[in-house]
Amino acid sequence: MQRRNSLLSLIFAAFLFGVSPAAMAGHLEPFKLVPVSDVNPQTPDKIELGKKLFFDRRLSGDGTMSCATCHIPDLAFTDGQEISFSYPTTKNWRNAPTLINVAFFRNLFHDGRVTSLEDQALFPVMSSFEMNLNLDYLEEKLRVVPEYVEAFGKIFGGAITRERVAMAIASFERTLVSVNAPIDRYLKGDKSALSADAIKGYEIFTGKGKCIECHYGVNLSDDKFHALNIQENPDHQKDPKITATRRFVAKVYHYEDYANLSEDPGRYLITKDIKDWKAFRTPTLREVAKTAPYMHNGILATLDEVIDFFDRGGGQGNTAIKPINLNTEEKKYLKVFLVEALSGEDLKLTYPVIP
Amino acid sequence: MKEYGQKVRLVIKFYPYKYRDFARISAGAALAAYDQGKFWEMHRLLLKRSPKLDQTNLIKYAKEIGLDADKFRESLDTRKNDGIIERDVKLALSLDLYNTPTFFINGRRVIGDVPYEYLKKIVVEELNAAKK
Numbered sequence: 001m002q003r004r005n006s007l008l009s010l011i012f013a014a015f016l017f018g019v020s021p022a023a024m025a026g027h028l029e030p031f032k033l034v035p036v037s038d039v040n041p042q043t044p045d046k047i048e049l050g051k052k053l054f055f056d057r058r059l060s061g062d063g064t065m066s067c068a069t070c071h072i073p074d075l076a077f078t079d080g081q082e083i084s085f086s087y088p089t090t091k092n093w094r095n096a097p098t099l100i101n102v103a104f105f106r107n108l109f110h111d112g113r114v115t116s117l118e119d120q121a122l123f124p125v126m127s128s129f130e131m132n133l134n135l136d137y138l139e140e141k142l143r144v145v146p147e148y149v150e151a152f153g154k155i156f157g158g159a160i161t162r163e164r165v166a167m168a169i170a171s172f173e174r175t176l177v178s179v180n181a182p183i184d185r186y187l188k189g190d191k192s193a194l195s196a197d198a199i200k201g202y203e204i205f206t207g208k209g210k211c212i213e214c215h216y217g218v219n220l221s222d223d224k225f226h227a228l229n230i231q232e233n234p235d236h237q238k239d240p241k242i243t244a245t246r247r248f249v250a251k252v253y254h255y256e257d258y259a260n261l262s263e264d265p266g267r268y269l270i271t272k273d274i275k276d277w278k279a280f281r282t283p284t285l286r287e288v289a290k291t292a293p294y295m296h297n298g299i300l301a302t303l304d305e306v307i308d309f310f311d312r313g314g315g316q317g318n319t320a321i322k323p324i325n326l327n328t329e330e331k332k333y334l335k336v337f338l339v340e341a342l343s344g345e346d347l348k349l350t351y352p353v354i355p
Numbered sequence: 356m357k358e359y360g361q362k363v364r365l366v367i368k369f370y371p372y373k374y375r376d377f378a379r380i381s382a383g384a385a386l387a388a389y390d391q392g393k394f395w396e397m398h399r400l401l402l403k404r405s406p407k408l409d410q411t412n413l414i415k416y417a418k419e420i421g422l423d424a425d426k427f428r429e430s431l432d433t434r435k436n437d438g439i440i441e442r443d444v445k446l447a448l449s450l451d452l453y454n455t456p457t458f459f460i461n462g463r464r465v466i467g468d469v470p471y472e473y474l475k476k477i478v479v480e481e482l483n484a485a486k487k
Contacts, residue, residue, distance in 0.1 A: 055453050063374050068453060072466050085467055351451040 028206070029218045030184040031344075034103045034174050040118055040167045042174060049151045050172030052352040053165060058141050060131035062088060067124065067131075067169065070096040073349050076290035077176060082298030083236065090129040091241035093249070093264065095298040098291045100347075101284050103174040104219040110280045110296040111267045112225060117170035122162055129245045135162045147355030178286040178344035186341065194341055201337025204330050210321075211310070211334075214282045220342070225267040225279035229315030230295045232263050264297065289339040303338055307331050358475075362482060369440045370447040370455050377408035380431060382440050384413045387430035388422060396420040461485075 036042055053059065054067045070084045071077040077099035079085050084096035094110055102108070108120040124130040125138060133141075142148045142160045152160045155168070185193035186202075194202065206212045214222045236242045243262075250258035253269040267276035280296045294300040300309055309315075311331065313323035326334065356365060369385075371378035381401050388397030400416045401408060410431060417427040430436065447457075458465040458474065461481040465474065 057372075057454075058374065063372075066453070069467060074464055074466065079467060080473065081469065351453060354453075 026212060027216055028183060028187060028212070028220065029216075030187040031177070031179050031181070032218055034177060036103070036174060037116060037118065037170070040170060042171050043155065045151070046155050046168050046171045047175055048172075048352070049148075049155055050168035050170065052148075052151075052354055053169050054172050055352055056354050058145075059125050059133060059138065060087065061133045064088060065131050070124075070130070071099050073347065076100050076178075076287040078291045080292070082233065082293050083242070084130075086129050086241075086245075087127075087132040090132075091239060091245055092129050093236065093242050093245045094296050095293065097283060098287060099173055099176045100178050100287045100291075101219050102176060104217075104284070105221070105223055105281075107223055107225075107281050111270050112281050113270050117173050118163070118166045121166040121169040121173070128248065138162060138165065145355050176347065178342075178347075181286065181342055181344035183341040184344070195336070197333050197336040198340045199337075200330075201333035201335070202341065204326065204334045205337055208330070209310075209324055209326065209334055215285050220285040221282045223282065225276055225281055226320045227266070227275070227277060227279040227318060228309075228320055229278055229318035230280070230297065230309075231299055231315055233297055233299050236297065237262050266296070285338065285342050287343060289343050303335050304331070307334055359478065359482070363478060368443040368446060370444060370452060370457075371440065372455060375406075377406070379440065380410060380413065381405075381408045383431050383434065383436055384408075384417070384427075386436035386439060387427045388417065388420070390430065390436075391422050391426065393420055393422060397422075 054071075057063050057066045057069075059066055060069075065085070065087065070079045072079055079096045081096070083094060084092040086092040097110060102117065106115050108114050108117065109123070114120045114123065122135060125133050126135050139160055139162055142152075142165065148160060152158070152164055156164045158164075182193045182198070183202075186199075204211075205215075214224070214226060216222060246261055246264065247258045250261045250265065250269060255261065255265065255269055263278070265277055267279040267281075268274070270276070283291075288303065292302060294303070294306045295309075300306045307326070308331075310321065311324045311326050314321045356363065369382040371382045385394060385397050385401060388394050397416065397420060400420060404412065404416060413431065414424055414428055418424050454466050456468060458469075460474070460477045461484075463477055463481070465477060
């Protein structure tokens with residue numbers, strides 16, 4: 001209960017978007033206040049409503065999937081699969097990103113197609129290969145549930161609308177944070193918070209390994225996009241259902257040659273800027289031990305594989321990073337740091353009773 | 356089960372989804388088939404024929420796999436195995452389960468319709484741990 005109260009007080013101590021992540025470049029920072037939208041203030045009732053909606057399978061077309069299908073609390077709100085779970089008979093094409101500390105991001109999804117959690121929340125609901133629910137129908141499905149009608153009336157002073165559904169879910173998502181990790185205590189001055197090996201790993205992270213260049217600040221992410229030329233998964237490229245999804249998304253984003261697309265263009269689909277070809281947003285590294293498999297397509301199964309990928313200078317032909325040449329010991333320390341230092345307290349979630 | 360034989364044991368619990376019209380009666384059908392020694396035959400048929408799982412169709416399926424249709428119907432009509440289903444639902448709720456299927460492999464919770472290889476990896480890890 002104490003932790004719940006302290007979390008809520010963190011949430012209420014809102015500050016507005018305005019701090020540039022660039023200002024924090026080069027440093028890790030301990031956990032601090034969660035950014036909250038000034039147009040969607042946090043309240044306990046709204047968070048609770050958002051939690052119910054997050055776990056409610058009514059939010060999918062055939063009633064089998066909720067947000068929690070792909071964002072499983074036990075797995076730091078990922079689903080443990082290379083590519084995320086999909087609406088029955090379809091296949092997704094990207095890995096489910098963690099929702100831990102998602103409130104700290106301004107660019108959401110791997111390609112940054114939206115910039116607020118309120119705008120993000122309904123995308124998977126209406127996506128044909130995710131939850132596949134028409135949003136007009138979503139509103140009507142919820143409006144026949146008396147408990148929801150009452151809750152929306154009390155919280156928003158009005159009817160159930162898609163926008164308010166998104167606001168409630170966003171409020172709940174802002175409570176999904178990784179707190180009191182050893183790195184937080186270490187950065188606040190408790191030098192005993194990290195083991196000797198983890199401290200060596202920290203030094204590699206911030207020094208020779210150059211991880212800090214993109215993974216900095218509270219959230220260990222620059223919230224920017226980088227083209228590391230992560231390899232495609234040949235099985236995914238051949239899979240007809242994934243191919244259909246890839247082409248569908250490309251078509252929606254007006255990519256001219258969508259019918260022949262055999263790889264994931266990443267951020268390019270959104271900006272049409274060639275520098276963004278195969279660029280993806282830097283993920284948070286908070287709770288990274290729980291979020292395998294890694295990268296936007298889940299191609300790297302373990303942290304060892306991730307470290308090796310960066311150590312050899314990323315994917316073929318990329319110009320974003322160069323080989324690092326860590327030795328075996330250094331790689332070991334780096335992994336100890338990632339696992340030990342960045343794993344916070346268990347988020348004690350009270351599961352909601354769905355009306 | 357084929358791969359690991361006696362080394363693993365599968366226990367099924369029922370958690371009929373309350374928004375599905377025929378989830379509850381289908382659980383009853385599986386248990387009625389169990390009473391006649393043909394649980395797996397019915398289980399497979401239920402998955403194959405979903406969503407056509409109303410009572411008329413269930414009785415048809417019972418005949419198809421050679422069950423005594425009168426006994427099967429009686430079991431559904433009298434809700435003979437409701438106690439078992441209720442017990443399982445209570446268990447699921449007490450474990451905060453929100454999704455079907457959910458697996459527990461030696462206590463490790465795996466949520467969702469995960470690929471076989473994902474389950475196999477955990478089974479292998481648990482078998483190895485049990486050897487130590």
